[in-house]
Amino acid sequence: MLLEFTKVYPVFSWSWDICGDDNPPKENEGGEEDVCGICRVSYNGTCPSCKFPGDDCPLVVGDCNHNFHVHCIQQWLDTSTAKGLCPMCRQPFSLKRGVAINECQMDRLAKLLIHAQPPGLSDDQDLMMEQEFVVR
Amino acid sequence: MDESEEGNRLIASIHNALGDHDVNFGDDLDGVLTWINPNDPDSNHQLRPPILRIKKAVKTLFNFKDVDDTFFELLRQFLIYQTRRHFFANFEALLNFKDVQKLEKYYEFPLNFVVVFSASEWLDEINGLRGYLVFSHPIFKQNVMLRLKQLLIEDDFEMARKVYEWLCQAEGRPLTTLLIDIILVKVQMYAAAQMGAVWTKRFVIVETFNSFISSYWGPLSEMLQCAEDDHAVTQEIYQCFEHEFIRIRTQQVFEVFVTEYPVSKPTLLELRSVLKTPSRYTKLITELLYHFEAKMLKPSVTTAEIVLSYVKAIKSILTVDVSFRYFRLLTEFVRPFLSERRDTVVTFLYALLGLGSSESKGTSQNSEHTRIAAQLAEELMDSHKPIMNSTLEGGIQMLPERSPVLNAYEPICQQVFNYYLHWTPEPMDSIQASSDDALMSKSLFDIVVDLFESKDVIITAFITLYTKKLLDLKGYKLEQNWAKSLKLLKQKFNLKKLPGSQEISNVSNIDVMLRDIKHSEMLCSDLHSWASLNPTIFPKIISYLFWGTSQEFCMPSKNLRLPLALEQDLERYREAYSDIKKGRKLKVHQEQSIVEVNLTFEDKRTVKFEVPLKRAVVLSCFSEHEESKGLTQTQIIERTGASEDEVVQALQFWRNASVLYHDEQLGVYKPVEHLESEKTKALTDTEDSESIATGKNSEFHLSVDSQQREITDAMEKVWPFIKGMLTNLGTMKVDKIHSFLKIAVPKEIGFVATVSQLEVYLNILVDEGKLVSNANGTFKLVK
Numbered sequence: 001m002l003l004e005f006t007k008v009y010p011v012f013s014w015s016w017d018i019c020g021d022d023n024p025p026k027e028n029e030g031g032e033e034d035v036c037g038i039c040r041v042s043y044n045g046t047c048p049s050c051k052f053p054g055d056d057c058p059l060v061v062g063d064c065n066h067n068f069h070v071h072c073i074q075q076w077l078d079t080s081t082a083k084g085l086c087p088m089c090r091q092p093f094s095l096k097r098g099v100a101i102n103e104c105q106m107d108r109l110a111k112l113l114i115h116a117q118p119p120g121l122s123d124d125q126d127l128m129m130e131q132e133f134v135v136r
Numbered sequence: 137m138d139e140s141e142e143g144n145r146l147i148a149s150i151h152n153a154l155g156d157h158d159v160n161f162g163d164d165l166d167g168v169l170t171w172i173n174p175n176d177p178d179s180n181h182q183l184r185p186p187i188l189r190i191k192k193a194v195k196t197l198f199n200f201k202d203v204d205d206t207f208f209e210l211l212r213q214f215l216i217y218q219t220r221r222h223f224f225a226n227f228e229a230l231l232n233f234k235d236v237q238k239l240e241k242y243y244e245f246p247l248n249f250v251v252v253f254s255a256s257e258w259l260d261e262i263n264g265l266r267g268y269l270v271f272s273h274p275i276f277k278q279n280v281m282l283r284l285k286q287l288l289i290e291d292d293f294e295m296a297r298k299v300y301e302w303l304c305q306a307e308g309r310p311l312t313t314l315l316i317d318i319i320l321v322k323v324q325m326y327a328a329a330q331m332g333a334v335w336t337k338r339f340v341i342v343e344t345f346n347s348f349i350s351s352y353w354g355p356l357s358e359m360l361q362c363a364e365d366d367h368a369v370t371q372e373i374y375q376c377f378e379h380e381f382i383r384i385r386t387q388q389v390f391e392v393f394v395t396e397y398p399v400s401k402p403t404l405l406e407l408r409s410v411l412k413t414p415s416r417y418t419k420l421i422t423e424l425l426y427h428f429e430a431k432m433l434k435p436s437v438t439t440a441e442i443v444l445s446y447v448k449a450i451k452s453i454l455t456v457d458v459s460f461r462y463f464r465l466l467t468e469f470v471r472p473f474l475s476e477r478r479d480t481v482v483t484f485l486y487a488l489l490g491l492g493s494s495e496s497k498g499t500s501q502n503s504e505h506t507r508i509a510a511q512l513a514e515e516l517m518d519s520h521k522p523i524m525n526s527t528l529e530g531g532i533q534m535l536p537e538r539s540p541v542l543n544a545y546e547p548i549c550q551q552v553f554n555y556y557l558h559w560t561p562e563p564m565d566s567i568q569a570s571s572d573d574a575l576m577s578k579s580l581f582d583i584v585v586d587l588f589e590s591k592d593v594i595i596t597a598f599i600t601l602y603t604k605k606l607l608d609l610k611g612y613k614l615e616q617n618w619a620k621s622l623k624l625l626k627q628k629f630n631l632k633k634l635p636g637s638q639e640i641s642n643v644s645n646i647d648v649m650l651r652d653i654k655h656s657e658m659l660c661s662d663l664h665s666w667a668s669l670n671p672t673i674f675p676k677i678i679s680y681l682f683w684g685t686s687q688e689f690c691m692p693s694k695n696l697r698l699p700l701a702l703e704q705d706l707e708r709y710r711e712a713y714s715d716i717k718k719g720r721k722l723k724v725h726q727e728q729s730i731v732e733v734n735l736t737f738e739d740k741r742t743v744k745f746e747v748p749l750k751r752a753v754v755l756s757c758f759s760e761h762e763e764s765k766g767l768t769q770t771q772i773i774e775r776t777g778a779s780e781d782e783v784v785q786a787l788q789f790w791r792n793a794s795v796l797y798h799d800e801q802l803g804v805y806k807p808v809e810h811l812e813s814e815k816t817k818a819l820t821d822t823e824d825s826e827s828i829a830t831g832k833n834s835e836f837h838l839s840v841d842s843q844q845r846e847i848t849d850a851m852e853k854v855w856p857f858i859k860g861m862l863t864n865l866g867t868m869k870v871d872k873i874h875s876f877l878k879i880a881v882p883k884e885i886g887f888v889a890t891v892s893q894l895e896v897y898l899n900i901l902v903d904e905g906k907l908v909s910n911a912n913g914t915f916k917l918v919k
Binding site: 001002003004005006007008009010011012013014015016017042044045051052053054055058059099100101102103104 | 610675682706733736744
């Protein structure tokens with residue numbers, strides 16, 4: 001007997017490739033799935049203001065290894081109390097380099113951030129933070 | 137005084153009164169007296185004309201000039217005395233009208249020849265006897281009345297009139313009440329015969345009334361001694377027919393409202409026009425509920441049938457009851473029963489949203505089921521449109537039925553004023569119906585939705601259906617009706633009005649799913665242009681968090697080892713995806729994947745199958761040429777890495793499909809390379825054919841088992857809640873646990889079990905030693 005696959009309809013699910021390797025994520029150890037530190041929604045879900053996950057609501061990986069929905073961290077950094085720090089560990093927040101997730105977000109996020117910054121807050125420190133955020 | 141003495145005394149007096157003539161004529165007189173005496177049956181007239189001697193004697197008697205009135209008075213006394221004597225001696229033997237007729241004839245007969253009474257004198261006498269008879273012989277009276285009734289029912293009006301007149305004379309008054317009672321019975325019978333199963337005619341009452349009047353009213357009105365055109369009386373009779381109509385239809389309510397529904401619509405409309413009082417409605421609806429429960433709310437009736445009859449009943453009630461007061465009653469009544477059934481919502485959704493019965497899951501459905509489903513779908517087809525257009529249009533036509541000019545004796549303009557301006561009684565119903573816009577715009581859809589405890593139930597079921605549909609979708613094209621149904625549901629549940637609610641986010645999951653499908657399609661057409669990728673693969677890339685509440689996508693699923701080529705193909709797709717969508721990776725879900733395979737056997741036969749990927753993978757072990765020796769179950773498990781259950785099920789499937797067979801001697805499975813020879817072998821090998829037959833059974837059992845397991849699995853999720861509840865509250869009954877769970881369990885986990893299912897599960901827990909059940913039906917934790 002010869003078996004030939006004439007058509008295959010595989011179902012794939014996508015997820016953000018966070019670790020950059022194939023280590024099983026935490027969820028497989030029985031714990032809860034990783035969630036955005038700000039909105040407490042899964043990385044693979046959406047921030048509260050988005051409807052569609054994925055391209056519309058991407059994830060960013062911080063240098064401190066804390067991950068957030070782009071919209072969530074952006075909103076956080078916009079507030080004056082943020083002072084450019086990661087809301088989880090209080091280290092200056094910046095995007096991790098060499099991670100595929102961040103690659104396509106780099107420019108877009110920087111532009112968005114500068115644009116979204118209210119003019120009243122553009123004192124030296126904020127500017128510095130911002131530059132740091134983008135460059136580091 | 138002795139009776140005969142009195143007779144003899146009278147005879148003697150008569151002889152005396154005759155005076156001188158008695159000497160010559162005494163013997164003849166005796167002859168006449170004997171002839172007319174009813175108490176002398178052997179020698180009296182015996183209903184025969186008198187012999188010549190008697191005739192002559194009578195003639196002579198009446199010709200005596202000098203005989204005075206005393207003689208005739210005595211003769212009359214004698215006759216009355218003898219008649220009464222005979223009557224009182226015999227009246228108890230009278231049982232029927234015929235007997236009394238005979239007796240009266242017997243008494244009257246000689247009077248035709250011996251004329252001593254005037255007509256009224258004799259009639260008074262006879263009436264006195266009749267009165268006595270009726271008064272003191274109840275059995276006879278009853279028999280006569282029965283006879284009268286029978287005669288009227290049998291349309292023998294001539295005889296009936298005789299009996300009736302006789303009775304009236306006996307009672308000395310017209311017996312209108314009796315007659316009317318009998319007429320009512322006749323009306324009843326006539327109505328039953330004429331209206332019985334006539335559901336398609338619109339004016340049955342009027343027609344029946346008219347035919348009744350034209351065939352019977354003439355003689356009846358005569359007996360009643362009223363004018364044939366006395367409208368007060370005919371109006372009453374019309375009322376009786378109306379009443380009968382309601383009574384008959386109330387008895388048939390289940391047939392009219394449910395079984396014969398679309399056909400019986402005319403009669404429903406007629407019913408509406410005559411059901412004027414709330415008590416009549418109440419009676420009708422009560423009867424309907426009673427029948428509905430007895431006939432439909434039984435375990436043996438399929439959900440589709442119940443839902444169909446429910447929908448028909450609702451439509452019927454809406455036709456009959458324009459005030460919209462009663463349909464909720466049925467909903468409340470049916471709800472508890474239907475909520476016990478797991479498939480209600482699904483059955484409903486398929487029909488309601490026109491998703492097509494053919495797609496309904498479960499291939500075991502027979503033609504009867506499909507027919508019911510199709511009927512249900514048809515009944516619900518336009519259910520989302522307001523009722524106003526669908527049911528009430530017929531109602532407007534009925535207005536001309538009532539003409540403003542009813543009475544010829546009143547000025548017409550006055551009547552027209554009365555007709556339009558004075559309403560008796562105040563027509564509450566009609567006013568309510570036309571002014572209550574909220575209700576009028578309510579569609580059948582909304583009413584039916586009320587059947588379920590909440591919209592959530594429907595939405596959850598809908599999402600489950602949709603998810604399954606999209607997961608099973610081959611390619612990327614969704615049928616029109618599915619898209620339409622989503623739109624309809626969103627619109628019906630007013631999801632835009634309640635932003636942020638749980639339902640919205642659940643329904644918008646469907647939007648995400650649809651978008652995933654659309655993106656997959658775009659991506660697929662992109663990827664197919666890549667030379668390195670296999671174009672026979674159509675990937676569906678999903679955002680797993682949005683595809684159903686089940687954890688299956690998050691859990692690490694145990695994947696089988698795929699055939700190398702397929703594995704590589706899929707791997708290339710994964711890589712390509714990560715190239716396009718930076719920072720994202722793909723995971724394949726074999727459980728949900730479907731493949732089309734082409735099988736080619738040594739006898740050149742080729743067969744096509746569309747199966748779940750895992751089944752195909754199990755079969756692919758046999759694809760290689762060196763495996764002509766066959767494989768054991770264990771070998772297959774080793775090769776594929778599948779669980780035993782999966783392999784057993786897959787092997788069973790392929791055996792039933794005549795692709796594999798089990799070689800009993802070697803204990804291995806082999807492909808059926810030569811179907812014809814294998815068939816003949818199977819025929820001779822009864823054991824094998826038997827095992828194939830039982831194979832089907834075992835698949836059935838498997839599905840039942842899996843259903844049970846599914847329930848238990850779902851219940852395990854609520855175990856922590858039960859535990860917490862019992863820790864805090866000590867002992868609890870099933871009902872209470874059930875209602876607590878309904879409130880306590882979050883939607884994401886979902887608690888849809890019925891009370892009985894919960895009870896089964898609790899008993900399992902008792903068996904497992906986690907709970908103790910008490911005699912009074914409560915459960916508590918084991919300490």
